[in-house]
Amino acid sequence: MSKEISQAVIRRMPRYYRYLGELIDEGVERISSNDLSARMKVTASQIRQDLNNFGGFGQQGYGYNVKYLYEEIGKIMGLDEQHNIIVIGAGNLGQAIANYMKFEKLGFVTVGLFDIDPALCGKTIRGIPIMMLDTIEEFLSEHDVDIAALTMPKSKADAVANQLVKLGVHAIWNFAHVDLDLLDENVVVENVHLSDSLMQLSYNIIKSK
């Protein structure tokens, strides 16, 4: 068994991926940890250490091949396969996710939105239908869904999340402002707590004064 890679490293990988993408757009073919370090404002040592967790992608005296490294990181992060997303809660935030082309380019495709508001039902976002939440069981039996994004009030989040898990969803992108209490602990949860982010910003404003 290979050794566990820390979440600290995982959190940094998307940023490497982003910078490598920009380098590709600029037509840069190779880059050293030192040059990348200067761009990203992190130490070259950290870059080498991080990448080495997954394999020796570089070459002494040459550096890293930008395109190759970009693709390898993509594979590591699972971007070589399509992930289907359903969005629970078709308010502004849910619609924003469905609308965001960037996710699709990364292989994350929204295949359906769900809400309890009949007024929204029947509408489509970029061709993606908004459906009634009580039809979710049928939908999931017919579609292959990897991720459920929860963009709904926190009061129902636990119940809905557990229902989804029971129906086979094994990953939740949680925008509701609670820590989900899931019965099945094998489910992968990624929280996006915007209020928390805002509070951190607020703290740093005070600090900077």
Next chain:
Amino acid sequence: MSKEISQAVIRRMPRYYRYLGELIDEGVERISSNDLSARMKVTASQIRQDLNNFGGFGQQGYGYNVKYLYEEIGKIMGLDEQHNIIVIGAGNLGQAIANYMKFEKLGFVTVGLFDIDPALCGKTIRGIPIMMLDTIEEFLSEHDVDIAALTMPKSKADAVANQLVKLGVHAIWNFAHVDLDLLDENVVVENVHLSDSLMQLSYNIIKSK
């Protein structure tokens, strides 16, 4: 000068705040680090250590007074003052922020949205007007704005951010998928990179298999 508090601690504070709020709702008056530890799934030691960075809020043999601690953390995070927010980019995400009552309860009030799309101009979200971006200078001269939320395509983000900073905005909540290149380094930036979050989720899905 008091010693610097690490961002690792700051990241955890909003979560404490949230749990304390829930305890208040439940009518709980006091709590020990041990009981809180059990609820939050972090070590009691970490809770005590974290809180102690800001002062001795507890009492031996008693624990922490929930309401008092809640208010103290609120003050630490700057929630005792109102923060006015402008949102640049009045798409779904921008509108979601303007619509989210939760932020307002925490003292973060959206006072205006801006966009370059004339079709949106004139609309209002919960009474908050959407205005043309080229009127921002006038708006900022007349309103006290603390935070600018950037919910717009990354291509223009740098330019707009620097313009805002020049006009006196000193904190940016950045949803654009770039690391802002700001000329003034005293500006506080908090990034929300949703694609990064999604990639982490994706990685953890693979890992869990």
Next chain:
DNA sequence: TCATAGTTGTTAAATTTTTGACACATTGAC
């Protein structure tokens, strides 16, 4: 009033994360 159980603040140890250093491989100029 006293003894016991409970609980913090704080110091020290353990662990994790980051940074530094360098042997050794590769490139590119001449």
Next chain:
DNA sequence: GTCAATGTGTCAAAAATTTAACAACTATGA
């Protein structure tokens, strides 16, 4: 072909973070 310059992978040191341990203090019930 030679050699200086470049640059990785890796090991060790340093720094930061987390956990454990405990002395000192408080609440509570007999």
